[in-house]
Amino acid sequence: MTLPTFAEFAAEARTHGFDEVLERSWAPDTELATHSHPFDARALVVQGRMWLTEGGQTRQLGPGDRFEIARDVPHDERYGPEGATYWVARRN
Template sequence: MTSPDFDTFSSTAKASGFDEVLERRWEANTWLDTHTHPFDVQALVTEGEFWLTVDGQTRHLRPGDAFHLARNVAHAERYGPQGATYWVARKN
């Protein structure tokens, strides 16, 4: 299965009720301690790698991997040696 392009990702997310879609790029070896967001998240990794920790469980995410987070869910992020890029849809 091939990954969608950004326009397809964006239109699909908006059709699902997400109101904001953007590309996030993170620098190499960035760490974000436990935090929350006031919006739901649906995302697709497009470059690099990172580790997402929720409820003590860590997922190693690479290009083609998707993840979802409900609003106000505590999580931490650690980005790999090349950083990471992902497309993210937010439902505010």
């Protein structure tokens, strides 16, 4: 699988109304308890592994996997032993 470049990811996100695009990197074994965000998010995992729990369902995500979370939706995040990096577009 060939991943888009960061510039390609950002350009596509902006065509869908996302106004902020950034790279997030997480340290190994980081766990974020239930929280929410005041923005819609669309992301692409580019390195490592993470587990995203939303609505009682947990998904394991790795390079090439995408996920979306609507604003104010409670979720948990857990990152693998090598940490993880994803690109995220936010609609504020």
